[in-house]
Amino acid sequence: MSKLARAIFPGSFDPLTLGHVDIITRALEFCEQVIVGVLANPSKSPLFTADERVDLIEQHFRLYGERVVAESFSGLLVDFAKEQKTRVLLRGLRATSDFDYEAQMALMNRHLSSEIETFFLMTLEKHSYISSSLVKQVAPLGGSVEHLVPPVVAEALMDKYESVA
Numbered sequence: 031m032s033k034l035a036r037a038i039f040p041g042s043f044d045p046l047t048l049g050h051v052d053i054i055t056r057a058l059e060f061c062e063q064v065i066v067g068v069l070a071n072p073s074k075s076p077l078f079t080a081d082e083r084v085d086l087i088e089q090h091f092r093l094y095g096e097r098v099v100a101e102s103f104s105g106l107l108v109d110f111a112k113e114q115k116t117r118v119l120l121r122g123l124r125a126t127s128d129f130d131y132e133a134q135m136a137l138m139n140r141h142l143s144s145e146i147e148t149f150f151l152m153t154l155e156k157h158s159y160i161s162s163s164l165v166k167q168v169a170p171l172g173g174s175v176e177h178l179v180p181p182v183v184a185e186a187l188m189d190k191y192e193s194v195a
């Protein structure tokens with residue numbers, strides 16, 4: 031099977047979870063390169079800076095070399111896609127409750143740029159309850175994040191919450 035040259039997996043990644051890792055890893059089966067697009071200016075104030083989020087993604091995917099690249103972006107996602115020379119956006123779906131928001135975004139992106147296509151990947155059932163916001167709720171209260179985020183992120187969460195304690 032010939033692979034897509036490149037696709038963008040956009041998000042806030044505050045922080046990267048095992049759900050994201052699963053989507054990226056499965057996308058690599060049909061894409062030569064996945065650009066993880068980290069939104070630099072989300073309306074909600076992030077726990078990790080954009081540089082920290084990019085760094086954590088790069089650290090986790092270091093062994094994949096250029097096949098997984100993390101880049102922060104601001105402004106419109108469709109403009110970032112043009113800059114990165116791809117027409118393909120990837121998004122993960124965890125449950126039907128994700129669908130309305132995802133469909134709205136996909137249609138808005140198509141309205142903004144008719145050449146952009148959004149491909150949806152269904153997450154593994156075992157990751158379907160994981161979200162960055164729940165991780166941020168559980169971690170400062172001492173809950174285990176071991177099966178929720180990669181080790182490098184678990185360590186960064188510990189450092190973050192220790193430094194604010």
Ligand code: PNS
Pocket residue numbers: 040041042043069105106107108134135138139
């Ligand atoms: O992980 P998230 O927070 O669900 O990701 C949302 C993201 C970053 C994909 C979305 O907010 C986005 O694309 N923002 C960039 C601004 C934009 O292009 N908006 C129009 C499309 S909805």
